[in-house]
Amino acid sequence: xxxxxxxxxxxxxxxxxxxxxxxxxxxxxxxxxxxxxxxxxxxxxxxxxxxxxxxxxxxxxxxxxxxxxxxxxxxxxxxxxxxxxxxxxxxxxxxxxxxxxxxxxxxxxxxxxxxxxxxxxxxxxxxxxxxxxxxxxxxxxxxxxxxxxxxxxxxxxxxxxxxxxxxxxxxxxxxxxxxxxxxxxxxxxxxxxxxxxxxxx
Amino acid sequence: xxxxxxxxxxxxxxxxxxxxxxxxxxxxxxxxxxxxxxxxxxxxxxxxxxxxxxxxxxxxxxxxxxxxxxxxxxxxxxxxxxxxxxxxxxxxxxxxxxxxxxxxxxxxxxxxxxxxxxxxxxxxxxxxxxxxxxxxxxxxxxxxxxxxxxxxxxxxxxxxxxxxxxxxxxxxxxxxxxxxxxxxxxxxxxxxxxxxxxxxx
DNA sequence: GTTGCTAGTTGACAATGGAAAGATTGATTC
DNA sequence: GAATCAATCTTTCCATTGTCAACTAGCAAC
Numbered sequence: 041x042x043x044x045x046x047x048x049x050x051x052x053x054x055x056x057x058x059x060x061x062x063x064x065x066x067x068x069x070x071x072x073x074x075x076x077x078x079x080x081x082x083x084x085x086x087x088x089x090x091x092x093x094x095x096x097x098x099x100x101x102x103x104x105x106x107x108x109x110x111x112x113x114x115x116x117x118x119x120x121x122x123x124x125x126x127x128x129x130x131x132x133x134x135x136x137x138x139x140x141x142x143x144x145x146x147x148x149x150x151x152x153x154x155x156x157x158x159x160x161x162x163x164x165x166x167x168x169x170x171x172x173x174x175x176x177x178x179x180x181x182x183x184x185x186x187x188x189x190x191x192x193x194x195x196x197x198x199x200x201x202x203x204x205x206x207x208x209x210x211x212x213x214x215x216x217x218x219x220x221x222x223x224x225x226x227x228x229x230x231x232x233x234x235x236x237x238x239x240x241x
Numbered sequence: 242x243x244x245x246x247x248x249x250x251x252x253x254x255x256x257x258x259x260x261x262x263x264x265x266x267x268x269x270x271x272x273x274x275x276x277x278x279x280x281x282x283x284x285x286x287x288x289x290x291x292x293x294x295x296x297x298x299x300x301x302x303x304x305x306x307x308x309x310x311x312x313x314x315x316x317x318x319x320x321x322x323x324x325x326x327x328x329x330x331x332x333x334x335x336x337x338x339x340x341x342x343x344x345x346x347x348x349x350x351x352x353x354x355x356x357x358x359x360x361x362x363x364x365x366x367x368x369x370x371x372x373x374x375x376x377x378x379x380x381x382x383x384x385x386x387x388x389x390x391x392x393x394x395x396x397x398x399x400x401x402x403x404x405x406x407x408x409x410x411x412x413x414x415x416x417x418x419x420x421x422x423x424x425x426x427x428x429x430x431x432x433x434x435x436x437x438x439x440x441x442x
Numbered sequence: 443g444t445t446g447c448t449a450g451t452t453g454a455c456a457a458t459g460g461a462a463a464g465a466t467t468g469a470t471t472c
Numbered sequence: 473g474a475a476t477c478a479a480t481c482t483t484t485c486c487a488t489t490g491t492c493a494a495c496t497a498g499c500a501a502c
Contacts, residue, residue, distance in 0.1 A: 046467065046480060066352025068268050073458060082482050084460080089480090093459070150408050151267025151346075161416060168413060189422070190430040193410065194399055197431065200406055201398025207351050209394065212369060215362060221390070229391040230398065237438025247449060247498070273490060283451050285491080290449090294490070444502095451496070458489065465482070472475080 051089045051099070053079045058100050059142030067145055067152050072096070097146050098153040098160060104143030105163035111136045112170035122178040123235055129174050130199055130231040134223055137203040148200065171196060178238055185241050194237075198230055252290045252300070254280045259301050260343030268346055268353050273297070298347050299354040299361060305344030306364035312337045313371035323379040324436055330375050331400055331432040335424055338404040349401065372397060379439055386442050395438075399431055 047053065057078040062070050072093045073083040090096040115132035119125040137144040146152050153160065172192055179186040206223050213220045248254065258279040263271050273294045274284045291297040316333035320326040338345040347353055354361065373393055380387040407424050414421045 050480080066350070068271075068353055070269075071458065072460090083458090084483080085481055087460070145352075148405060148409055149267070152269060155408070155412060161412070164409075165413065165416075187430070187434075189419075190427075190434055193403070193427055194431045194434055196410075197400075197402025197406055198395055198398045199402070201400070201402035202394070204349065204405065205398055205401055207356070208349055208365075209397075211351075211356060211362075212366065215366075218390075226391075226394055229388070230395045233391055233395050233438045234435075235438075236441040237434045237436075240437040240441045251449080272488085274488075284489090285452080286450055288491075446501090447499085449496100449498080452494085453492105454494100455492085456490095458487100460486090460488105462485080463483085465480100467480075468478095470475100470477080472473100 047079075047081060047085075050079065050081060050085065053081075054086050054089065054096060055100050055103055058096055059103075059140065061142070062097075062100075062145050063142035067097075067149065070097070094152070094154055098157050100143055101146045101153040102157070102159045102163050104140055104147040105160065105167055107140055107143065108133070108136050108147075109163055109166035109170065112167055116170055116174055122174070122181040125174050126178055126195070126235060127228065127231050129171060130195070130227045131224065133199045134203060134227045138223070144203065168192075168196075175238075178235075182235075182239050183241050186238050191234075191238055194234060198234065199227070202227055202230065248280075248282060248286075251280065251282060251286065254282075255287050255290065255297060256301050256304055259297055260304075260341065262343070263301075263346050264343035268298075268350065271298070295353070295355055299358050301344055302348045302354040303358065303360045303364050305341055305348040306361065306368055308341055308344065309334070309337050309348075310364055310367035310371065313368055317371055317375055323375070323382040326375050327379055327396070327436060328429065328432050330372060331396070331428045332425065334400045335404060335428045339424070345404065369393075369397075376439075379436075383436075383440050384442050387439050392435075392439055395435060399435065400428070403428055403431065 054075055057075045058070065061075055061078070070093070072086055075096070076083045076086055079085075086093075086096055090099055111132040112129055115128040116125055119128060155161075172188065175186075175188050175191045175195065178191070179188055202223060209226075210220050212218075255276055258276045259271065262276055262279070271294075273287055276297070277284045277287055280286075287294075287297055291300055312333040313330055316329040317326055320329060356362075373389065376387075376389050376392045376396065379392070380389055403424060410427075411421050413419075
């Protein structure tokens with residue numbers, strides 16, 4: 041990379057390299073030394089910024105949650121209609137997960153990152169709060185009896201499941217000569233189905 | 242463990258040890274040598290049965306799908322009412338995932354196992370077919386316009402998401418002085434909400 | 443018994459994560 | 473402008489890992 045002794049912004053370079061590597065090979069394929077190599081730095085350099093490999097992965101998870109929270113905030117903005125707002129949130133969730141696959145793979149796995157990390161919890165809550173707010177709007181506009189907590193659980197679970205099962209579902213469809221539906225279409229259909237459930241009392 | 246040179250049923254002992262280890266430390270904490278150690282066997286023994294570490298993990302995934310398919314089949318049996326049948330399937334899914342956490346962690350991650358493995362695809366399909374059948378019954382009894390594919394996608398995504406997010410959701414609830422709802426309750430509520438969506442046209 | 447097969451072992455190799463200690467740099471202080 | 477200092481990065485080392493190749497133990501057939 042640069043020819044100076046000091047890197048400039050090594051932490052961020054290491055996060056990028058980590059996200060790339062995890063996206064390529066999965067969390068089990070991640071290696072601290074390979075990341076250091078890609079950042080053009082000695083294998084022990086990451087330790088000074090992140091402690092151990094878990095620290096680095098946690099930092100990537102924080103960055104991922106930050107991206108997610110931003111995307112959900114942007115999606116919810118200036119959207120008066122609650123149904124439309126939930127649709128947009130669903131799309132934003134899936135888009136973010138696909139735009140940052142390395143980040144996403146690390147975000148929700150407590151065996152990989154450090155779940156007690158404060159920044160992680162903060163950014164995670166920032167994202168989650170957006171979802172809750174959207175569903176509260178939906179309750180106000182659509183069905184006062186809607187249990188927000190249960191609805192949020194369903195939404196988040198469905199979105200997460202959709203992202204994680206994408207590859208598996210494509211494989212299944214392919215093996216059975218069924219049309220392979222892309223994930224953007226699936227999230228729209230699934231959201232629509234969830235909204236009908238939320239609307240009925 | 243026995244004092245003879247030949248183990249008896251090493252492959253199955255290795256699968257058990259693997260499931261235990263993955264449940265304890267996650268997929269990234271898994272190590273072939275540690276598994277061999279726990280099975281009381283030399284570090285190179287697993288290779289003769291599973292090739293490499295991915296082969297062993299794939300075999301565990303197959304076993305997991307087999308358990309899941311059995312559980313779903315049992316849950317659907319002798320259940321005429323489609324709603325009740327879906328409820329039972331949801332519960333069975335979550336129960337299986339919790340009864341075999343090590344297996345489950347490996348089952349749906351294509352970066353860990355070998356997705357092209359034939360036995361894996363076979364057992365996976367056996368489980369998936371049960372879900373499809375249940376939802377077809379639901380369509381027949383509840384709403385002829387229900388799109389089975391979309392409904393199945395929602396169900397599976399929600400169940401998977403629920404299992405994977407369980408830890409994270411508990412953490413969030415805990416940090417916000419909200420009551421921590423156990424996963425069995427959540428799956429029931431979420432299933433109910435999905436069924437309302439399926440019933441409305 | 444000896445031949446051959448399957449199941450395990452032993453030993454080697456490069457690669458890994460992490461700890462310790464040393465080198466380089468930029469900033470601060472005088 | 474020189475001396476000091478803390479932050480940043482490198483080098484060296486060690487125990488552990490996955491995989492390969494070569495070896496050995498038990499079992500069955502003939």
